[in-house]
Amino acid sequence: MSQLSHRAPAAALAALLGALTVSALPLSAGETPARPTPARAGQAPMDTPFTTQAQAAPHQPPAPVAPPTELPPADAADAPAADANGPSDAKTPASPAVTEQSDDGEASPSDAPEDGATDAADTEDTAADTAAEDGNTLPLDDLRTFAEVFGRIKSDYVEDVEDRELLASAIRGMLGGLDPHSSYLDPDAYRELRVGTTGEFGGLGIEVGLEDGFVKVIAPIDDTPAARAGIRAGDLIVRIDGKPVKGLSLSEAVTMMRGKPGSEIELTVVREGEGNPLQVSIVRDVIKVASVKSRTLDPGYGYLRVSNFQAGTTEDLLEAVAELKSDNSDGLKGVVLDLRNNPGGVLNAAVGVSDAFLDSGLIVYTQGRDEDNKLEFKAGPDDVLDGAPLAVLVNSGSASASEIVAGALQDQGRAVIMGEKTFGKGSVQTIVPIDDRTALKLTTARYYTPSGRSIQALGIEPDIELVRGKVALEDEPDVAPLKEADLMRHLEDPENGEAVGEGEQDDDAPLVAEDYQLAEALNVLKGLNLFRGAAAKRE
Numbered sequence: 001m002s003q004l005s006h007r008a009p010a011a012a013l014a015a016l017l018g019a020l021t022v023s024a025l026p027l028s029a030g031e032t033p034a035r036p037t038p039a040r041a042g043q044a045p046m047d048t049p050f051t052t053q054a055q056a057a058p059h060q061p062p063a064p065v066a067p068p069t070e071l072p073p074a075d076a077a078d079a080p081a082a083d084a085n086g087p088s089d090a091k092t093p094a095s096p097a098v099t100e101q102s103d104d105g106e107a108s109p110s111d112a113p114e115d116g117a118t119d120a121a122d123t124e125d126t127a128a129d130t131a132a133e134d135g136n137t138l139p140l141d142d143l144r145t146f147a148e149v150f151g152r153i154k155s156d157y158v159e160d161v162e163d164r165e166l167l168a169s170a171i172r173g174m175l176g177g178l179d180p181h182s183s184y185l186d187p188d189a190y191r192e193l194r195v196g197t198t199g200e201f202g203g204l205g206i207e208v209g210l211e212d213g214f215v216k217v218i219a220p221i222d223d224t225p226a227a228r229a230g231i232r233a234g235d236l237i238v239r240i241d242g243k244p245v246k247g248l249s250l251s252e253a254v255t256m257m258r259g260k261p262g263s264e265i266e267l268t269v270v271r272e273g274e275g276n277p278l279q280v281s282i283v284r285d286v287i288k289v290a291s292v293k294s295r296t297l298d299p300g301y302g303y304l305r306v307s308n309f310q311a312g313t314t315e316d317l318l319e320a321v322a323e324l325k326s327d328n329s330d331g332l333k334g335v336v337l338d339l340r341n342n343p344g345g346v347l348n349a350a351v352g353v354s355d356a357f358l359d360s361g362l363i364v365y366t367q368g369r370d371e372d373n374k375l376e377f378k379a380g381p382d383d384v385l386d387g388a389p390l391a392v393l394v395n396s397g398s399a400s401a402s403e404i405v406a407g408a409l410q411d412q413g414r415a416v417i418m419g420e421k422t423f424g425k426g427s428v429q430t431i432v433p434i435d436d437r438t439a440l441k442l443t444t445a446r447y448y449t450p451s452g453r454s455i456q457a458l459g460i461e462p463d464i465e466l467v468r469g470k471v472a473l474e475d476e477p478d479v480a481p482l483k484e485a486d487l488m489r490h491l492e493d494p495e496n497g498e499a500v501g502e503g504e505q506d507d508d509a510p511l512v513a514e515d516y517q518l519a520e521a522l523n524v525l526k527g528l529n530l531f532r533g534a535a536a537k538r539e
Contacts, residue, residue: 146170172249179443180210181429187437189251203258204265205287206231207343207399213246214238214270215253218423219341219397221289222307229282231269233341233397233423238277239268261286294320297511297522300333306353309345309401314352321356321384334389334525336518337405340419344400347428354408355379357390357415361450363408366428368445373428375445389528390415391521394462399423400447406460407449416528418464418521426455464524466517 153166172184185193205224208215215237220227237245240256248256257265261284269278291313293305302324306313324332337357344350354363358379365376392415394406403422409415428445447455484490512519 175440175442176249179427181425181427181441182443183250183441185431185439185441186251188255190437190439192251192254193431193439193441203287204231204282204284205289208237208250208254210250211236215245215250218399218425219343221287221343222293222305222341224287224289225282225285229280231267231280231282232271233395234272236270237267238270241266242268259284292316292320294324296324296327297336297518298526300328300330301522301525302328302332302335303338303518304335305338306342306402308342309347309349309353311346311349313346313349314356317353317356318384332385332388333529334391334522335385336391336393336521336525337415338393338518339398339402339406340393340395340517341397342399342402343397343423344402344425347401347404350401350404351377354405356384357409358412359383361412363450364404365448365450366445367448368428370444373430373445389525389532391524392417393419393517393521394422394460395420395468396423398460399425403455403460404447404449407453407455410460410463411450411453416464416524417460417462418524419462419466419517420468421461422455422459424455424457424459426458464520466520469516471512471516471519 150166153161154163168184168186175182175184183189204226205221206226207218207221209218210216217226217231217233217235217237219233220231237253239245240253243256245253245256257267259265263284265282265284267280267282269280271278289307289310291306291308291310293307295303297303302321304317304320304324306317321335324335351363359381361379363377363379365374367374390409392406392409394402394417398406398419399422403424403426406415406417406422410417426447427443428447429441430444431439432442433439449455449460510519511522
């Protein structure tokens, strides 16, 4: 093999690096590099701010720069993703100076002048040294290593690989090495992202992310094939149709899980507490997600279930509250807000839902390196429940936007948080278009609750911890125990003439057997009302 052949691509890259070195000299004293901010084109899975507006109108999220159109969570297989607009008009900032390290460890420009050069060149050397110390230079030696590796792959790899494919893989590697939520969106992934948050999409109905090379289920979505098949938050998917997922990117794994509605897929799942992997067969379907569901648990006590945060979630929740009020003519004494297995979604929806139950104060704020990523969202006046007690149910599948709502209501003292510690996804992803076909999904900030707590990797600790479990009712005994009404010559009820204890029996299973955690939340609300009533009497 010719020694020149495998160095040709490397030489081309080296020439490019040399051009960067010549053209990108260190900045002169007092000069400030142009730093245009890339235009935000929407929202990445798991919550990206649409706006820099600091004050939200009552029960309305801050107006987005562009309305969302379709499907996220970050790193989600089948969750609603957020909208991404067209390509950005922002220009790329000028490249900083490129220097290289000499053998004695001192930084010097790669095009350093030969002996006898003028003092001006020495001045440029000094400027380059200063820039290198400040971290404003490109590591030329490392870039040359990259060029060498590129050349070796082109010449020695067992199969021919196109330059475009190698460079795209390099970009994916750069972003994949940052955090689990930053990624390179190639044309296919970018197109998937723009499917939108309309609440209807194809797939299995699970939110997923990567963990240690495996696909981890963040949460199954209500009333979807995955939820009906028994997939749980925290499950690790290790094989898809018998093929291992180790080493696959998240987008590749998602592509394998998606398919024609009606087709069957088999997932091999590792679950905590199970000795052996589980084989789960799921039939793909078109997923239609109702963001908000509601019902009356007991007279005066309502239930609101938010399965994910879509563009219209705030409006749906307000309508659901209005229906609960109309169904309970004596008013609402308390409401359970169920955010269990809610993987997040649109940030504005999380702000709007929090605002619905608050009448003032901070909801959430974000902090990043760029000033544009330092945002605050505040509540407007009016609480739709008029101060009625609120209990919020969360678990390990409650992530991102769900944690924003739970954290805001907890810090403001507006709700009792019950259940399990949440997922801990408290970072902001921004979609930065590269051109009309590709984009970056880049982590740009962190979320903080009103009291300054970071959500990232910590989650929200519930006020009342409830273990996951179920209550099994005892079988009815063959011989019923005796009661007063069974005794001979017992006294009758003087008001209606019926024996005490007689009457119709409710054949429906009690709520505690249907959903233990929900039953406990209802008991807490009733207890809060009893306490408030007793306190009012003392006053």
